[in-house]
Amino acid sequence: MVHFPCWLISGCILFCVVNNTVLAGAWPQPSGATQAIVSVTHSLAHRQYDPTGNAVSRGRFRKIEAQLYVEHGLTDYLTLIGQIARSTDQTEAFDRHFTQGDFRRVELGARAHLFTWEETLYSVDALAALHTAFEGDDPAASRSGDIDYEFGMTTGASTTVLGFDAFSESRVAYRHRPGIRPAEARADITLGVHFEEDWLVMIKSNTQNSLGKTPSPLGHFWSSKGELSLVHTLQPGFSIEAAAFRTFLGRNTLKETGLKIAFWYQF
Numbered sequence: 001m002v003h004f005p006c007w008l009i010s011g012c013i014l015f016c017v018v019n020n021t022v023l024a025g026a027w028p029q030p031s032g033a034t035q036a037i038v039s040v041t042h043s044l045a046h047r048q049y050d051p052t053g054n055a056v057s058r059g060r061f062r063k064i065e066a067q068l069y070v071e072h073g074l075t076d077y078l079t080l081i082g083q084i085a086r087s088t089d090q091t092e093a094f095d096r097h098f099t100q101g102d103f104r105r106v107e108l109g110a111r112a113h114l115f116t117w118e119e120t121l122y123s124v125d126a127l128a129a130l131h132t133a134f135e136g137d138d139p140a141a142s143r144s145g146d147i148d149y150e151f152g153m154t155t156g157a158s159t160t161v162l163g164f165d166a167f168s169e170s171r172v173a174y175r176h177r178p179g180i181r182p183a184e185a186r187a188d189i190t191l192g193v194h195f196e197e198d199w200l201v202m203i204k205s206n207t208q209n210s211l212g213k214t215p216s217p218l219g220h221f222w223s224s225k226g227e228l229s230l231v232h233t234l235q236p237g238f239s240i241e242a243a244a245f246r247t248f249l250g251r252n253t254l255k256e257t258g259l260k261i262a263f264w265y266q267f
Contacts, residue, residue, distance in 0.1 A: 026121050026156025026169050028113045029073030036265045037069040039241075043258030049250035051219050060092040061254060065104070074110075081127065083107040102133035111154070120157040125173075126150070140181050140216035150175040166193040182210040182220065202229040204245075221252035229260075237266040 029035060045061040065087035072080045088101035109127025116122070129148040135141040142148070152173030159166050168191050175184040186208040193201050209222030229243035241262040247255050 026123050026154040026171075028077060028111065028123065029071050029079045031073045031076045033073045034267055035071045036267075037067075037262055038265075039067045039069070039260055039262035041065050041067075041258055041260040043245075043256045045247075045254040045256045047255040049223075049247075049253050049255060051252055053249070053251045055255050058254075060090075062090045063256075063258075064088050077113045079111045081107075081109050081111060081125070100133075104131070104133050104135075106130045106132060109150075120155055123154050123156075125152045125154065129175075138216050138218070140210070140214050140221075142177070142181065146177070146179070146181070148175050148177050161191075161193045164193050164195055166191065168192075180213075180215045182212050182214040182216075185209055185211055198233040200231040200233075202231065202243075203227070204229065216252070218252045221250070223250035223253040224248050225256075227260075231264075239264040 041064070043063045043065075046057065047055045048058045050056050065085055067083060067085045069083045070081070074080050084103065084106050086101070086103045088099065091098045107127050107129040109125060111123055111125035114122045114124060127150050129150065131142040131144060131146040131148070133144055135143070150173055152171050154169060154171040156167060156169045159168060169189070171186075171188045173186050173188075175186070177183055186206065188204070188206050190202055190204045192203075195201060204227040206225045206227075207222070210220040214220055225245055225247050227243055227245035229241055231239055231241045233239045241260070241264065243260040243262075244258070245260065246257045247253065
């Protein structure tokens with residue numbers, strides 16, 4: 001069975017709303033401020049990338065996932081982060097239908113602002129992710145009770161695009177997965193442009209791949225996804241996001257296409 005990536009791209013890039021301005025996750029939350037993001041994604045896949053990277057037909061796969069993501073500024077330089085996710089997977093293959101719905105994971109961690117150099121902000125983060133559901137019969141897949149440890153570095157900078165205020169963010173991370181499961185590396189890049197005070201367009205890319213030895217008979221996996229997102233601030237402290245995403249390249253992973261809607265609260 002294909003080893004599915006643990007995170008949708010929508011869960012990998014993090015953002016905050018401060019004084020009606022949406023900023024990338026490299027920026028810390030102010031001391032005492034809290035942000036909550038409630039999101040729902042719906043993705044479909046009729047094809048998957050095989051071990052050679054070619055897209056081949058497979059049974060129909062559908063996934064609906066709900067996430068709650070929370071940030072809290074412990075100080076002006078240290079932000080606590082947490083996430084919980086529940087999803088329902090449906091697979092149709094060989095005239096058979098399989099449905100599985102569970103809470104998938106709980107993640108807790110922190111992000112620290114290190115310094116700003118030449119108008120670029122640098123921060124590091126660390127988190128622990130507890131898997132709470134079985135992810136498949138591939139030996140490289142996670143089981144309920146498995147805990148992963150991720151360490152990342154993020155840079156963020158304000159800029160302009162065609163005269164509009166904008167920001168860019170990049171993050172690289174390493175995820176340690178104890179046991180026989182292979183480690184994972186990821187790279188995320190985001191460009192956000194404020195076309196008006198209350199409107200933001202974001203273009204995101206995410207690349208994720210396994211590292212080291214793997215017990216999977218299919219070998220390592222990797223995926224490259226893209227997302228186009230539109231965020232509208234309805235009132236101070238409350239924004240809504242609509243997005244579309246797709247897997248463009250990969251190996252031993254699903255060729256997913258999906259939609260997302262999210263509600264951002266700042267208090």
